[in-house]
Amino acid sequence: MGFFNKLKDSLSKTRKNFVEKIDSIVTGRKVIDEELYEELEEALIQADVGIDAALELVENLRGEVKKRRIGEPEELRAVLKELIQGILGEETTSLNIDGEQPAVIMVVGVNGVGKTTTIGKLAHYYKENGKSVLLSAADTFRAAAIDQLEIWGNRVGVAVIKHSEGSDPAAVAFDSLQAARARKIDVLIVDTAGRLHTKSNLMEELKKVHRVLGREMPNAPHEVLLVLDATTGQNAISQASLFKEAVGVTGVALTKLDGTAKGGVVIAIKQGLDIPIKMIGVGEGIDDLRPFDAREFADALFERENKAVEQVG
Template identity: 90%
Template sequence: MGFFGRLKESLSKTRKNFVEKIDSIVTGRKVIDEELYEELEEALIQADVGIDASLELVENLRAEVKSRRISNPEDLYTVLKELIQDILGVASTDININSAQPAVIMVVGVNGVGKTTTIGKLAHYFKANGKSVLLSAADTFRAAAIDQLEIWGNRVGVAVIKHSEGSDPAAVAFDSMHAAQARKIDVLIVDTAGRLHTKSNLMEELKKVHRVIGREMPDAPHEVLLVLDATTGQNAISQARLFKEAVGVTGIALTKLDGTAKGGVVIAIKQGLDIPIKMIGVGEGIDDLRPFDAREFVDALFARDNKPAEQ
């Protein structure tokens, strides 16, 4: 199965909760009335598109219905797909690794979102694309985090720079920067502790790691990648907002899309925070983390099983 097929399969829960519900709302209706708009709004909110994004989508839908003089409710399905595509855009947004050597990616996120696994898969992705990779175990809060990163390093075949548990995370980042420069590494991926985003002292520590990286290399880190768990829905939005304020998140890796009926959070993130989603995880396999392509995502989300999906 190709990646589009896996993406379509991973969105099956969201499609059932969201797109199929929209389909059922508009199918067989005779008129486009206020009740129809309210039902569509409710379906969007339940899929974790978010209140603000849902209201905006329905208002834009009203405007399109009026300007295009649409009278058939079933035409709303296609129009809504177009409007969601407008929010997400059409281009894929690549991780910035071409501006320097090493390109430094600082990875942040709370415990339980799949951060270390995402780093391992990201290292595999870059290595498969011909890049040399080094991992930095700057999550020194738990010994298990260092061990887990080493397991991924061995699996992928990349080295890991580490200190002992409880060491200063900024010191690990410092040593990793020098090692990456000395070895002429293409991509340095820096793991950080699974910050409880409500703890200001831990956020300050993240800022320190960020400062140290920037001091060692101008414009670094080149990416601050926030790992979010799609199954947490709107909670992911509040996490993203706080991390963005603390360390200037430049992109999001969204994991566990295959395990949720609330994949509409992709729309909420883009509309509410304007942080690009750069990578998505659609399964547990090592190849199941890929660059996010907005058009591909929308086509997979709106694909009907009784007809070929748009490519």
């Protein structure tokens, strides 16, 4: 199955909760009135687009209706898709790994979001694209985190730099960067503990890892990738905000899109926090993590079921 079809399948719950609801609101309506706008606003909020983004989208929709002199409610679907595309942007946003080597990606996020799995899939993605990869087991806080990363390292065929459980994460990150340089590695991916974002001492430890990497190599980490679980909806926004404040998040990897009706959170993250979505996970397979393509996402979200046969992955 092509990636577009996987993406479309993974968004089926969101589409039912969001686009099909919009379809039911506009279908059969004779006029575009205040009640219609209110129902659309409510549908957007329920799809975890977020209150601010929902208000902005509906306000912009009003403007487009006046400007284009739209009279048919059913035309609103296409306009709404355009506006969502506008928030998400036009281009594929991939991770910045093409500058100095090694490119250092520091991966952060709370426990349970699929952080270690995302790191494994990311390592696989880069290896498949001809890059050499090294993993850094700087999550020394959680029992079995090092083992879990090693399992992924073995599966993908990349080495893991580790210390013993409970050791200083910044020291692991330092040694990993030294090893990556010595081995002329293209991409170093640094795992970190699944911080409970309310625990300030753990956040301080994250900042220390960030500082040590930057001291050893100016501009490192080149990416701070925050892993978020799409099924948590608006909770993901508060997590993103706190991590952004602590370590300057440069991009989001959004996992478990296939298991949620809350895919609208993609729009909320981009509109509310201005952090680009850089990777998305659409399934359990090792190949199911890919760079985020905004246009592809909007097309998949608004794809009508009976058109599926026309798409080639």
